[in-house]
Amino acid sequence: MIRQITGTENTLYFPIVHFVECVLPQIVDGFFLEILPKEAMPNKCGETFPAEKKIQIREDIYELAIKGDGFARFSVAHEVGHLLINDVDSISLCRLEPGEKLKTYEDPEWQADAFGGELLMYYPLIRSMDEDDIAEQCGVTHRAAHIQNSKAK
């Protein structure tokens, strides 16, 4: 759906920074992005607060994402996944009984990674590509390309 909204169905390199800055504010009412200095976020690259419609990205990661770094681009896409998938309702649905375990696909981290992978490596475009091409042309790491490629085939 996002690929359609943004008219990027034929674009290998998804403009994730542009999307977060210019498109998300239009489709998520009240959305805001906070770029935090490294000292304020020593142990993570980003964090999302779905109830507040807020995404925080660490400054160095955001700057790398602007430059096209694959890991940083994926980090931003992962946080977008948290914002769009894990709304307040789904969080309460995920509340577990004692002794109960989340299924893999119910894990919010798995979901956000899956979302990021789909967004940055659009299946109809990558299905006949090899991993090196995917990594280079979609602006992702080889590891991310490998995972997406093995899911797609």
Ligand SMILES: [Zn+2]
């Ligand atoms: Zn996460």
